[in-house]
Amino acid sequence: MNIVCVGAGPAGLYFAICTKLRDPDAEITVLERSPEGVTFGWGFGFWDDVLDMLYANDPVTAKQVxxxxxxxxxxxxxxGSGKPGYLGGYGLSMGRQRLLDILVARARDLGIKLxxxxxxxxxDEFADADLIVAGDGINSGFRTAGAARFGTSVDMGTNHYLWLGAYKEFKAFRYIFERxxxxxxxxHCYYLDAGRSTVIVECPPSTWQGLGFDRLGPAECLQALEKIFARHLDGASLISQMQDVDTVSWLHGKQVRNARWYDGNVALLGDAAHSTHFSIGSGTRLAIGDSVxxxxxxxxxxxxxxxxxxxxDATRRPVIDQTQAEAxxxxRFLESAPxxxxxxxxxxxxxxxxxxxxxxxxxxxxxxxxxxTQVTALRTLRARLTAARRTHRRSH
Structure with missing residues (x-):
């Protein structure tokens, strides 16, 4: 079988790995427009169910992740400056580039062409391919070109948001609201890797415009944000991946839906097929599930x-429909937050x-x-019980 995957994100790479493990004779090529080692994005947040899925399909990759x-x-x-509210639970996270490095190395080890x-x-250049997998992201060119055939629709959000990093480790997932x-x-802050965290800024249009973010360049934007959130950053700097350009990449929430995830021998995968709002942290998790x-x-x-x-399509759609409804x-909840x-x-x-x-x-x-959970002693006890359950779960 001759398979071509367009896009070397988690969706395309993990599909290639899972397929090669099931069919070692398959000829699989993964194509990516960016240079190797270049990606846009920060942390990949997930839970134990993702590790379970990885171990079930490829223990080698799972162990490294x-x-x-x-x-x-x-x-x-x-x-503001008041005492925080607390919620329980835990999560895992890692840098997007580290995840991609693991998947790229594993794909090469299996003989997948990158x-x-x-x-x-x-x-048209893939006329001889038995299957073409479009895993080229939320702005997929192939999905856009075939929007009528795929039945594409989009739910747009009104808030502005910006992906950043910070040279600070947040030991807990932290929401920080400032008036x-x-x-x-x-x-929205969470651990990225040693010495760094992922930081997502969000605000309604009135705040965004009132603070001048429609006019500020990257350096001025970071300075303004560092001042607003100074007491939580403890002097740490914010990090942008767009400091060498003249504009700041503020985004709006966007959920892409498709009535069909395939057309002929072309399949949509991951964010190309469906996207979810960043606030539920499911993009990469769903991409891996799609790949499997x-x-x-x-x-x-x-x-x-x-x-x-x-x-x-029939297997994954119920899962995606439920997750997109939650996202x-x-x-909409965050739009109503102010x-x-x-x-x-x-x-x-x-x-x-x-x-x-x-x-x-x-x-x-x-x-x-x-x-x-707001009581320190009880919160500590709950955290210990959660840690014990996770340890037991991982050992089984």
Whole structure:
């Protein structure tokens, strides 16, 4: 089988790895327009279910990912200078470039052909391919060109957000809300790697314009943000990947949907097929899940690509539909955050609202657990129990 993957992100690379492990005779080529070692993005946040999926499909990759990951414990919600609200839980994270390095090395070890600095303008050059996988990201050119056939639609958000890093390790996932003369602005912070964290800035359009972010260049933008969040950064600098350009890459939340994830022998994968709001941290997790599902579908329908792609679509769509519904609820919740905080800026109450933002129903006892989590001794006990459960889970 001759397979071409366009895009050397986590989706395309892990699909290639999973497929090669299932069919060592498959000829697989991964094409990427950027040079090797160049990527845009910061941390990859995930949970134990991703490690479970990696170990089930390729223990070699899984072990390296686990060893390269850091663990953050608990969630802190800071509103102004008051005492924070706390939530339980934990998560894992690692740098996007480190993840890509692991996947690239594994793909090469398996004999997968990788071609960097290879832009693809037309699928016509792959006329001999049995399967073409478009894993070229949220702004996929192939999906855009075939939008009518894929049935593409987009849910847009109103808030502005900006991906940054910081030379500071946040040991817990931290939401930081600050009220400025122009309105509310906040950070989402979590561990990236030794000495650094991922920091996402978010604010409504009125705050963004009122603070002058529509006019400031990269250096001025970072200086303004460092001043607003000075007490949380402890003098650490913010890091931008766009300091050599004249504009700042502020984005709007965007969720891409497609009625079909395949057309002929072309399959959409990862963000090219569907995207979720960054606030639920599921982009890479879903991309890996897509990769496993597509590789399994191809292996279960040898020589029958149409049947394989139909199975892939049918298998993954219920999972994606549910996650996108949750992500949309999270995006809309954050758009309403300024109004909520103006009404009641209590961090404990707002932390609980954040924990319930995905729209799921909850039992009353969870609220009392939340109140107990605000007590230092009980919070410490809960963290120890969570750590023990994770240790037990990993050992099995």
């Amino acid at each position: 686990e060893e390269a990951s850091g663990v953050w414990g608990g969630i802190e919600v800071h509103v 071609e960097f600095e290879h832009p693809v303008e037309s699928l 400025t003369p122009a309105g509310w602005i906040w950070l 599902a597509l590789a399994a579908a191809v292996a279960s329908h040898p020589g029958d690509i149409p049947a394989a792609l139909a199975t892939y 949309l609820a999270s995006m 109004a909520r905080l103006d009404t009641d800026p209590d961090p404990v109450a707002f932390a609980y609202a954040i924990s319930r933002r995905l729209g799921s129903r909850t039992a009353r006892w969870r609220y009392y657990l939340h109140l107990a």
